[in-house]
Amino acid sequence: MAEAKALYEAGRYAEAEAEARTASRSRPRDDVYGAVALNIAAIATGVQGRHTEALATYDEALPVFGRIFGADHWLTLKLRSDRAQQMTSPGRHAGCEAECAAVTRAAVRGTGRRWHAWQRARNGLVFALIAQGRHQEAEALAREALAAHGERDPMSLVLRLGPARSLNGQARHEDALTEARGAEKLYRSLPDHQRLPETGAVELAFAVDGTRP
Numbered sequence: 001m002a003e004a005k006a007l008y009e010a011g012r013y014a015e016a017e018a019e020a021r022t023a024s025r026s027r028p029r030d031d032v033y034g035a036v037a038l039n040i041a042a043i044a045t046g047v048q049g050r051h052t053e054a055l056a057t058y059d060e061a062l063p064v065f066g067r068i069f070g071a072d073h074w075l076t077l078k079l080r081s082d083r084a085q086q087m088t089s090p091g092r093h094a095g096c097e098a099e100c101a102a103v104t105r106a107a108v109r110g111t112g113r114r115w116h117a118w119q120r121a122r123n124g125l126v127f128a129l130i131a132q133g134r135h136q137e138a139e140a141l142a143r144e145a146l147a148a149h150g151e152r153d154p155m156s157l158v159l160r161l162g163p164a165r166s167l168n169g170q171a172r173h174e175d176a177l178t179e180a181r182g183a184e185k186l187y188r189s190l191p192d193h194q195r196l197p198e199t200g201a202v203e204l205a206f207a208v209d210g211t212r213p
Contacts, residue, residue: 135169
C-alpha cells in the first residue's frame with residue numbers, strides 16, 4: 001500500500017492503481033489496509049479518466065469503510081465525497097449534489113480531518129451546481145468555503161477554481177480571470193507531488209475564460 005501511495009504521488013497513476021488493487025486483493029475481507037488500498041485504487045482510476053470504473057471501485061469500498069470505520073468517520077465521509085465527485089463525469093450532477101450536501105451535513109460540526117472532508121464535499125457541491133447552470137449559488141458557496149479554509153494547500157487550490165468557473169458561467173470574464181490568476185500563483189507555489197493531480201486544471205480555467213493574453 002505504501003508503494004501504491006508513493007506511485008500516486010509521483011504521478012504514475014496506472015502503476016499506483018495496479019499496486020493498490022494487488023494490495024487490496026492480498027488482504028482479508030474487512031481488513032483496514034485492504035480497504036485503504038481499495039480507496040487508493042479508486043482515486044488512481046478516476047485520475048486516469050475512467051470514471052465509471054472508479055465509481056464501481058468506490059461502491060465496492062464504501063460498505064467496507066462503513067463497517068470498519070463507521071458511517072461518521074472522516075475517512076468514510078471523504079470516500080463518499082470523492083465518490084460523489086466521480087458522478088459528474090457521466091452527467092449525474094443531481095446525484096453528486098445530493099450526496100455532497102449529505103456529507104456536508106454529516107461533517108459540519110467536525111474538526112481536523114473531518115473538517116477537511118467537509119470542505120471536499122463543499123467543493124463537490126460547487127462543481128455540481130456549476131454543471132447544472134446554477135452559477136450564482138456556486139459562486140456564493142465557493143467563496144464561503146474558500147474564506148473558511150485559510151490554508152495554502154492543494155485543497156485551497158481546488159477551492160480557488162470554484163469562483164473562476166462560476167464567474168465564467170455568469171459571463172463575468174474579467175473577474176474570472178483574476179480568480180484564475182490567483183489559482184495559478186498558488187499552483188506554482190505548491191510542491192510537485194501536490195500539484196500533479198491538478199495538472200491542467202488552472203490552464204483549463206483560463207481556456208474556458210478565453211480572455212487570457
